[in-house]
Amino acid sequence: MQLNLSHITYTYPGASEAAIANVSVTFPAGWTGIIGDNGCGKTTLALVTAGLIAPDTGTVTPKLFGAYCPQDSSIEPDNLMDFASDWSPEAIDARAKLEVDDSWLWDFSNLSGGQQKRVQIACALSRRPDVLIMDEPTNDLDAATRAMVAEALASFQGVGLLISHDRALLNRLVGQCLTFEDGRALMRPGGFDQVSAQTASERETALREKAAAKREAQRLHAEAVRRSEAASQSKARLSASKVAKGDSDTRERLGRAKVSGKDGIAGQASASFASRLQRAEERAGAIAVSKRYDSRISIYGGPASAKTVAHCEATVLHAGDFSLRVPELWVGPTDHIGLAGRNGTGKSTLVRHLLARVPETVRVAYVPQSASEAQREDALARLHAMDAANAGRVLGLVAGLNSDPDRLLDGADTSPGEMRKLILAEQLLGEPNLLVLDEPTNHLDLGSIEALEAMLAEYPGALILVSHDPLLVESACSLHWTIEPSAAGENAFELNVR
Known part of the structure; x- marks a missing residue:
């Protein structure tokens, strides 16, 4: 079993840019991690995959039954009441794995965030979906409950998509990760630690290559300026504008120098160097480095004047x-x-x-x-x-x-x-x-x-x-x-x- 997304693009109403653009990926059976910075399009891709929003372009094949567990723990599952009355082996197993008390199912709005999340996951598992999509499933959970959730999700046998920033959970479950980098979606093998190390290594390599390419372009630019100045001086020396009209010998000598002398070679070399410089600048511009922000916050606020706040x-x-x-x-x-x-x-x-x-x-x-x-x-x-x-x-x-x-x-x-x-x-x-x-x-x-x-x-x-x-x-x-x-x-x- 696998799920194929082909050339998926989706733009939210009123947005100036697409949330995801031209994404093609294949999700095999087992868990795939979906990782990236906030706002890169992870949840949008999940909603398209689950069939909850239709893409502007592209296809999702084949038609499989999916279940989606959202980030927000307070969202009541649409099958909550069915699950509360369901005593099938699947429902009983989901309750047991997540230690869901029966009374929780009739009082969802008054549960803690962690209890609501467990109910959400249990309701999703009980549906026996072909495709199970978990969007930040360990939000609101303490360490013991995170371990419980990890064990419950590990038992799922279909196509699993895990959107998470929980490094331990990703390393525990996933065999590959779909990473969002500068608008591109790339599938990489391994858990979070392996993929993160590979991504960081590639970025460092790209930074070094880009810096080296920029240095080479700067060197060529300086040399091109020097040669251009030399060619200009040669052109001035070889100019016949101030030679008397009747001085045919001088005009002939200048003409031979333009074609075969050092001054002529300097002019040709300057033109060739300009072409090399253009290619070097294009190489530097072609090396992509994933964009990062400073990841530092200015300090606002300070101590109160009172002894007790x-x-x-x-x-x-x-x-x-x-x-x-x-x-x-x-x-x-x-x-x-x-x-x-x-x-x-x-x-x-x-x-x-x-x-x-x-x-x-x-x-x-x-x-x-x-x-x-x-x-x-x-x-x-x-x-x-x-x-x-x-x-x-x-x-x-x-x-x-x-x-x-x-x-x-x-x-x-x-x-x-x-x-x-x-x-x-x-x-x-x-x-x-x-x-x-x-x-x-x-x-x-x-x-x-x-x-x-x-x-x-x-x-x-x-x-x-x-x-x-x-x-x-x-x-x-x-x-x-x-x-x-x-x-x-x-x-x-x-x-x-x-």
């Missing part, structure tokens, strides 16, 4: 049958706090509770775990309403996060990763004293994560970082809050501070 009395937070015991909490003006815990243990609930107790004098920047469609539209509207100076600052931050700012200005097919960068950039523009980020690496490409990590480590104000990325937390935070099970009951948890 947030204070929470000891309490117990409740949500349904869930409870979280919280000790008295203080957040200082330069504290960097990492908040960790399994999915569904109340991290986002605690963040909202704490934010409600921040003094009005403290400027807060908050980027939630996921943004609604209305929030995304508001972010784009704010960008277009900004004056040139502030818009430039926001777009500069977006560029520092490894994305093309022009795509945000276009706005027609903004990816979730690009939108997350825009929301973060707009929040930073307010010069916050307290920065609160709930799973900030969701949807971000690897270059963006590295840039974010560097910025957070240097951020001078207070930081509360909710993340399942241990490297990010370790780099950015010196204080750690961890939610762990409590002896008070099955759905009881407590916050430990260290």
Whole structure:
């Protein structure tokens, strides 16, 4: 079994450029990774492959039954109610592999992001599709749940497409990767580490070759200028314009020199050299090097003047049958706090509770775990309403996060990763004293994560970082809050501070 895409092009309504253009690729049975920077067209290709959007040109053959699991965990699967009532072996197996509680299926909107993602994946697997497309399946998931998802997906026997920035998952599942590089889609063998190393090596080689070609063109240009000047001087010496009309001997001598002398050879060599220079410049221009951004973010914001930017009395937070015991909490003006815990243990609930107790004098920047469609539209509207100076600052931050700012200005097919960068950039523009980020690496490409990590480590104000990325937390935070099970009951948890 395999799936063939031939000359696929798709442009979103209102967009000035195609999201994907003339992509031809064959997906064999097994898992293929689809990797690339935010906004390069990965999700668009997935939607075309799944038959959810029709390409402007090109074909997808043969006609296979596909299932698509979207990036956004909050999107309810369209077969959720069927799955809730389905006790076939496939449905039972999907529930078991992802440890989906039956009660979750009747209360999807109130589940945590990680629980919603598990339900989404279980619903997709239960359909027994020929083609299974997973778009960032480990967003919102803790380490243990990521391992569970990896095992569940490894059992799939059809054509699998995995869009992910999760290096461990890609290395665990895929046998080849489709990479998006400067508008081109290239299939490369191997998992993420192998493909990433090959891509980086090719880019370094191209950079060296381009630099050498430019140096050669510059050398030839300098030599061409020298020879052109020599030829001009020769032409002036050989000119008969000032020779008397009756001086036939001098005119004959100059004519012989033009044809056979050093001066004539210099003129011919200059013309030949110009041709060599043109070829050298064409070679330098023909060497393509994949475009990258600076991947650095300017620091905005600073410590609050108050001794405390947030204070929470000891309490117990409740949500349904869930409870979280919280000790008295203080957040200082330069504290960097990492908040960790399994999915569904109340991290986002605690963040909202704490934010409600921040003094009005403290400027807060908050980027939630996921943004609604209305929030995304508001972010784009704010960008277009900004004056040139502030818009430039926001777009500069977006560029520092490894994305093309022009795509945000276009706005027609903004990816979730690009939108997350825009929301973060707009929040930073307010010069916050307290920065609160709930799973900030969701949807971000690897270059963006590295840039974010560097910025957070240097951020001078207070930081509360909710993340399942241990490297990010370790780099950015010196204080750690961890939610762990409590002896008070099955759905009881407590916050430990260290």
